[in-house]
Amino acid sequence: MMRVRTRSLSSLLAVALALALAAPPAWAQPAYPTRPVEIVVAFAPGGGADVAARLIAGYASKKWGQPVNVVNMPGASGITGTLRALGARPDGYTLLLEPHATASMLFAVERDVPFKMDGKTPIALITLDPVIYTVKADSPWKSLRDVAEAARSNPKGFRYGIAGVAAVAAFSVAQFLHAAGVPIADTNRVVFPGGAPAMTALAGGHVDFAGQQWSESAPLIQAGKVRGLAVVHPARLPNLPDVPTAAEAGFPELDVVGWQGLTGPPGLPAPIVQKWSALVEEASRDRAFLEQAAKVNKVIAYKGPEAFWRFQEEELRKYVPLATRMGIRK
Amino acid sequence: METLGFLLQGFAAALTLENLGFALAGCVLGTLVGVLPGIGPTSGLAILLPLTSFLPPTPAIIMLAAIYYGAMYGGSTTAILVNIPGEVASVVTTLDGYQMARQGRAGPALAIAAISSFVAGTLGLVGLTFFAPPLADVALRVGPPEYFGLVVLAFSVVVSLSGASLLRGLSSAALGALLALVGLDPQSGVRRFTYGTTTLLDGVDFIAVVIGLFAIAEVLAGVEASLAAVSAAPVGRVLPRWSEVRACAGTMLRATAVGFGLGLLPGCTPGAISFISYDLERRLSRTPERFGRGAIEGVAAPEGANNATTSGGFVPLLALGIPATPALAVLLGGLMIYGLQPGPLLFEKQPRFVWAVIASMYVGNVMLLVLNLPLVGLWARLVRVPYALMAPLILVFSVLGAFSVRNSMTDVGLALVFGVLGWLMLRLGYPTAPLVLALILTPMLETALRQSLSMAGGSPLILVTRPLAVILIVAGLALTVWSLRARPGREMP
Numbered sequence: 001m002m003r004v005r006t007r008s009l010s011s012l013l014a015v016a017l018a019l020a021l022a023a024p025p026a027w028a029q030p031a032y033p034t035r036p037v038e039i040v041v042a043f044a045p046g047g048g049a050d051v052a053a054r055l056i057a058g059y060a061s062k063k064w065g066q067p068v069n070v071v072n073m074p075g076a077s078g079i080t081g082t083l084r085a086l087g088a089r090p091d092g093y094t095l096l097l098e099p100h101a102t103a104s105m106l107f108a109v110e111r112d113v114p115f116k117m118d119g120k121t122p123i124a125l126i127t128l129d130p131v132i133y134t135v136k137a138d139s140p141w142k143s144l145r146d147v148a149e150a151a152r153s154n155p156k157g158f159r160y161g162i163a164g165v166a167a168v169a170a171f172s173v174a175q176f177l178h179a180a181g182v183p184i185a186d187t188n189r190v191v192f193p194g195g196a197p198a199m200t201a202l203a204g205g206h207v208d209f210a211g212q213q214w215s216e217s218a219p220l221i222q223a224g225k226v227r228g229l230a231v232v233h234p235a236r237l238p239n240l241p242d243v244p245t246a247a248e249a250g251f252p253e254l255d256v257v258g259w260q261g262l263t264g265p266p267g268l269p270a271p272i273v274q275k276w277s278a279l280v281e282e283a284s285r286d287r288a289f290l291e292q293a294a295k296v297n298k299v300i301a302y303k304g305p306e307a308f309w310r311f312q313e314e315e316l317r318k319y320v321p322l323a324t325r326m327g328i329r330k
Numbered sequence: 331m332e333t334l335g336f337l338l339q340g341f342a343a344a345l346t347l348e349n350l351g352f353a354l355a356g357c358v359l360g361t362l363v364g365v366l367p368g369i370g371p372t373s374g375l376a377i378l379l380p381l382t383s384f385l386p387p388t389p390a391i392i393m394l395a396a397i398y399y400g401a402m403y404g405g406s407t408t409a410i411l412v413n414i415p416g417e418v419a420s421v422v423t424t425l426d427g428y429q430m431a432r433q434g435r436a437g438p439a440l441a442i443a444a445i446s447s448f449v450a451g452t453l454g455l456v457g458l459t460f461f462a463p464p465l466a467d468v469a470l471r472v473g474p475p476e477y478f479g480l481v482v483l484a485f486s487v488v489v490s491l492s493g494a495s496l497l498r499g500l501s502s503a504a505l506g507a508l509l510a511l512v513g514l515d516p517q518s519g520v521r522r523f524t525y526g527t528t529t530l531l532d533g534v535d536f537i538a539v540v541i542g543l544f545a546i547a548e549v550l551a552g553v554e555a556s557l558a559a560v561s562a563a564p565v566g567r568v569l570p571r572w573s574e575v576r577a578c579a580g581t582m583l584r585a586t587a588v589g590f591g592l593g594l595l596p597g598c599t600p601g602a603i604s605f606i607s608y609d610l611e612r613r614l615s616r617t618p619e620r621f622g623r624g625a626i627e628g629v630a631a632p633e634g635a636n637n638a639t640t641s642g643g644f645v646p647l648l649a650l651g652i653p654a655t656p657a658l659a660v661l662l663g664g665l666m667i668y669g670l671q672p673g674p675l676l677f678e679k680q681p682r683f684v685w686a687v688i689a690s691m692y693v694g695n696v697m698l699l700v701l702n703l704p705l706v707g708l709w710a711r712l713v714r715v716p717y718a719l720m721a722p723l724i725l726v727f728s729v730l731g732a733f734s735v736r737n738s739m740t741d742v743g744l745a746l747v748f749g750v751l752g753w754l755m756l757r758l759g760y761p762t763a764p765l766v767l768a769l770i771l772t773p774m775l776e777t778a779l780r781q782s783l784s785m786a787g788g789s790p791l792i793l794v795t796r797p798l799a800v801i802l803i804v805a806g807l808a809l810t811v812w813s814l815r816a817r818p819g820r821e822m823p
Binding site: 239 | 372375379470471473513514517518519528529531596597646650651652656658660661663666667669671672675736781784785786
């Protein structure tokens with residue numbers, strides 16, 4: 001029952017924000033934006049995409065003195081909101097916060113997605129949300145190798161939880177099981193409606209293993225209810241110094257990652273793309289912004305428009321074989 | 331008694347003029363969010379989150395929390411006055427609340443909703459204050475098989491909601507269960523009954539269905555009865571008699587227990603909890619036939635349970651960082667922006683913050699009661715508005731409410747279709763409540779059952795080898811049998 005109704009009140013928010021913010025500085029009144037900008041998030045408030053959108057929206061509002069509002073349109077695995085944003089007029093006042101799921105994973109799983117992968121204007125990659133492989137705090141498995149061995153010796157008794165069938169965890173756990181030489185078809189895959197319920201089930205011992213994102217795993221790791229065995233990232237994460245990287249844990253080939261970027265409808269004018277891209281780049285060097293991102297468990301990872309698009313294509317190439325191997329490519 | 335000391339310090343912080351002001355602002359905004367149909371606590375919080383980013387963490391979270399529990403207070407108003415349940419949680423309140431309003435008892439209904447919310451919300455906070463970390467650990471042990479048992483237990487309510495004919499009640503529930511299957515399969519992602527559309531991918535929208543079945547159907551029935559015949563109800567007493575409040579004391583306590591206990595469980599939907607609380611009261615009542623015809627306990631139970639659920643939901647949120655509802659997920663986002671990672675460490679590292687927020691919730695509950703009771707007189711006067719004016723207004727609010735859920739005209743169409751269906755069901759004597767209950771419970775039942783089977787490699791034995799799950803399933807079956815036997819006339823179809 002995650003129904004969110006924000007758009008009808010966005011004008012109220014706009015007024016409120018306009019009051020809350022000081023008047024725009026007189027020394028520079030750029031041609032864009034001259035009115036409030038909407039960033040559509042196709043997922044519920046509080047989730048990974050939403051948090052990233054709010055980070056950049058807050059930065060842009062302060063920078064430009066023009067409200068940048070986050071509008072949540074969740075539903076249908078993100079298809080509803082994405083369709084809405086990509087169908088908007090390409091004037092720069094409706095943008096899309098695009099995460100890994102709708103940008104590439106969906107295309108690896110479904111053949112008839114109701115929008116085209118290249119039917120958009122990529123702007124910038126903003127954040128990464130690395131995968132962390134976790135077990136319950138009192139699990140006998142102390143390392144990824146322990147998990148691999150246990151799953152290989154008894155695949156039929158191996159239970160893991162994932163959030164959604166075409167999201168990060170579906171790929172991250174499948175990739176690990178493949179790397180560990182475990183027959184995936186024999187294992188017990190339990191699907192949960194979101195990252196929080198999947199991690200809750202792990203902490204309660206109803207499943208034995210998970211591979212969710214940093215933002216979803218950190219609360220229960222820090223609460224001492226689950227243990228991080230490896231993080232898929234070149235370096236250890238700032239608030240989890242005890243969790244080794246996947247390479248340190250002996251699995252350098254693991255590379256599934258969650259991410260969030262900014263995208264516009266097709267035909268978005270180049271100056272607007274440049275302006276946003278430059279803003280994200282600037283934010284990625286801003287100390288306060290970086291600290292804020294780390295607090296909400298995100299790694300700032302700026303990529304410009306071209307690099308962002310190449311990144312998405314690489315992601316698709318990575319996930320198609322995985323989806324095929326998992327038997328979920330339709 | 332260390333906790334009491336912390337709590338007193340918390341009150342010292344919560345009672346500063348600044349924090350009182352933000353709690354009050356949150357309560358007012360929350361009430362508004364609750365009153366407006368279609369705008370729930372989740373979107374209310376999401377809209378107001380950016381505004382609080384200009385504040386220091388303590389007043390910001392005090393205000394956000396107040397918006398959340400304030401919305402739970404406000405949700406009952408439209409349910410009672412015009413049969414529009416603004417939230418999933420206030421669907422049950424319409425059953426007796428609207429009947430009370432029709433009988434000129436809108437005032438007592440609204441007042442008891444506020445009083446019961448206050449009592450249960452506050453008692454729930456006591457539970458949160460003293461037992462949060464141990465209760466959170468208990469909640470973790472409840473897994474898919476136990477949730478399955480819980481839904482079996484909740485489904486036994488269908489029998490008592492069926493009214494005169496069991497067959498009609500079951501048909502209504504079956505229709506609800508079928509509707510609940512529309513959309514993406516929760517375990518495999520396969521599309522079911524979507525007919526190639528994207529609007530149905532997410533299933534049939536619950537709020538749209540309920541607005542149609544309850545509010546629009548009622549208007550259609552009123553129009554049919556000819557406008558002149560539907561006279562405006564008298565205002566009557568504004569406040570309930572003291573004897574009525576006393577009679578509800580037990581109800582409020584039980585609603586607290588049910589709401590707080592089930593509210594601890596992140597996988598339990600709030601709509602189901604208020605149905606369970608309502609059914610418990612009906613079973614315990616010496617005059618169960620009054621339920622559905624304007625029983626004051628029928629309003630006190632779901633409203634109390636709602637607010638105790640809210641308090642219960644803060645336990646896994648603060649103790650473990652697990653959001654039990656989408657609205658709490660937004661609140662979690664708010665906490666994280668301030669670098670406040672919920673969990674046992676939060677109680678150790680930021681005791682001033684945690685206890686100030688908890689203390690402010692006690693204060694906020696008092697504020698809501700003080701705010702809401704004087705409003706009762708004003709709201710209750712609404713029933714004097716002639717029906718010829720009221721009916722179009724109810725339709726307008728229904729359409730707006732259905733639209734604002736997803737900003738979609740499809741949902742408006744859906745609400746209208748279900749309005750006609752609801753009217754037909756009323757005419758033919760089919761109860762609509764079982765349909766709604768099945769629509770709430772079926773997704774939970776399906777998910778829990780299939781997760782349980784996946785956990786056990788497909789073996790259904792998992793449902794009978796976990797003690798708590800067995801107890802719940804047996805209790806559900808026993809209650810069903812008992813309700814069947816207790817039915818007047820016992821006309822088995």
